[in-house]
Amino acid sequence: MTSTVTPDLTTLAQQTRAAARQLAILSLEDRDRAIKSIAQALEAASSEILAANQADCEAALAEGLASSLYGRLKLDATKLKGAIDGVRDVGRLPDPIGAVQIHRELDTDLVLKRIACPLGVVGVIFEARPDAVMQIASLAVKSGNGVILKCGKEAVRSCEALVKAIQSGLSAANIDPAVVRLLTTREETLALLRLDSEVDLIIPRGSNAFVRFVQENTRIPVLGHADGICHLYVDRHADISQAVAITVDSKTQYPSACNTIETLLVHESIASEFLPLAAAALREKGVELRGDDRTRQIIEAEPVTESDWSTEYSDLILSVKVVNSLQDAVNHINTYGSRHTEAIVTTDQATAAEFMAQVDAAGTFHNCSTRFADGFRYGFGAEVGISTQKLPPRGPVGLEGLVTYKYQLVGQGQIVATYSGKDAKPFTHRDLPL
Template sequence: MTERATERKVAEARTAALDLAKLSDEERRTALHDVADAIEANHERILDANATDVEEAEELLEAGEYSRALVDRLELSPSKLDDIAEMVRSVAEQDDPLGKTLSARRLDDGLELYKVGVPIGVIGTVFESRPDALVQIAALSLKSGNAVILKGGSEASHSNRVLYELVVEATSDVPDGWAQLIEAREDVDTMLDMDDSIDLLMPRGSSAFVSYIQDNTSIPVLGHTEGVCHVFVDREADRSMAEDVAFDAKVQYPAVCNAVETLLVHESVADDFLPAMVDRYREAGVTLRGDAATREVVDVDPATDEDWETEYGDLELSIKVVDSLADAIDHVNAHGSKHTESIVTEDADRAGDFMRSVDAASVFHNASTRFADGYRFGLGAEVGISTGKIHARGPVGLEGLTTYKYHLEGDGQLVATYAGESAKPFLHEEFEGEWNPGRLSEE
């Protein structure tokens, strides 16, 4: 695609965003249910396109260019398509974030200030091999009233084209151009220069890729980077629970960013806990590495410094024995990616210390890291998991795709009344109320 064609698509999205923001919740909800119906009615069409992507990816896997984790994330199935359709319906039924009054303050009698939820505008997204990401991002963008530019990975190009076509066909009553698909790597560079038309960029990928986006644009960036997640088995852990949590966090679906990559074990329980845990991992085909203290207890390969900061995305795991809660916290803060961390312990005080001290978007107590997900959090879906701290953090759902503006309802008040020696004082009273245009005149 030429630079001019990309600019045209972004301009169309910009125009559509203004009209999209005015659609009612019922109109947006109906359109999303139509998308879910279209996905269910077109399994064969989607799976045929996906089979082409997977076949090409398998060839590149054999050539050593792709990882098994990438191919696993790429592949769709009838059950996955059912899940995608259910996700879209879940997004449709979320509470409407638009027009929601976030706060109401009475400045004076007859002068009321409302903080009201609104769309961000135009969102540019770049995401990895999972084709379901396209549908998730499109669904959340529509529900939140945002136009969206979609750039998927080349490895999923056939799947993405079909899914995009189905989304657009199903939303024919939505302003034209609200969703745009771009495919060339050069199109991303064009987007980076369009700070006058794109309000937010949301890249999903490696830390290096997200850093590249941040370093080459003046558009605000909400990044989704690697998940170097940990489970810490504390000295006060229930051993059976710890084994189940650590197993689920690695084995249930190892190719995703919320899977655990490093298991930390308190030295006082290592001798009792590690042998059975390692046997269970090995039975599931997990390749294991450990520090010197771990290898004194179980026979695993040595872990390197690089292992502590690696997102394997596969059936691989590193294990480290720590001498204290503080040591576990220090390791997580030094090597984690600020994604998701978990402690298994029966001691509430130690759990609290861990959860307050660890710098991550999500911190769990006695639960698998795999729960870090927009759908599981009740957000309907997610456009990504933000590991930063500005605007939105953790699974980014509808709330993360909205901002706010202030609506002031008055009755001819003048600033001069509240200035000078005879200035009238402001009330600045918080009150329960919803913004409604003309409410004061109706009263």
């Protein structure tokens, strides 16, 4: 951490901070107008964006990019339209800036407020995820923040086309396009991580090794998760057909997503009935099954290894284990899970409640797919990332992850000496309406 930051990047970050300060004082109407303008610019540039992404995909295939990363890189017309719809959804969200969280009279004419405000400048470093550009840029504008985006080399053409359209939309709304910047080289990644005086938060989105690299190479606070090892537990009281459908969706709807299950746990009393049906449905989707000894007595599967339990495949591979009880399932999850999203299928409410209380994860689901762990599906409009840390924000992070707060105290000449010593005046500490 002793290398010198290049002056150029420092200057660019300072320009982004200055632009963000101007953005933060705009009205909600002006910020929402800018988001609408961004959506329109993205639509107008759709053909250029898709062509750029096609070029990225062709180059990635030629270089042998992993299938999990390729799935995240690919941006077809449907996915692009969905992302642009997500931009518009952000424009319909409540204003995250200026919300009064505390309004308290300390004494007559001495009033304290705690008010939500932007973070300032956010650095987002991601691998093959061009859709992240649209999500994060719209959330940044809505919350009055500047954002410095750093994409992976496999997505450079896509991200350049996207940022060009976003900056065009900002300019059309009379907002400094420096609010959204794009970096493209590895050297810039290292330089960005050293900008602790200019950048307020780093959000990494990518592989386990990538996120850990970011966490270990910056003094800037980091929001994110290193692993997405999610589980589905099929309880002895599960509805079989429901359990099969949830299993298939949780594994195959988007195999490279971080909220996809990597391990299926099945109660021993239901395993012989459930596993053959689940295995057939999964194989139809091309899933490779790896099972423990008890699983392989019921269905055909490759032998599972100890390392499989702690592997995020991000692919059509699923480890399967037969467990003796709910507690065995919970113990396995708390041992190998990444505190991301864990689910149970059961008709027994008490069992579900116990599972959801004991499992240590940002999301605990009952009778539904783990794929619902997503900012857009939660109604956040979009997400800046998913956090598995204990302190908030946790889970899919939307606008609340891009705001902090400040305390404002307004008085009429009061001094602390009045409230100290033998004849100290008491505080009223009376809460006022928000």
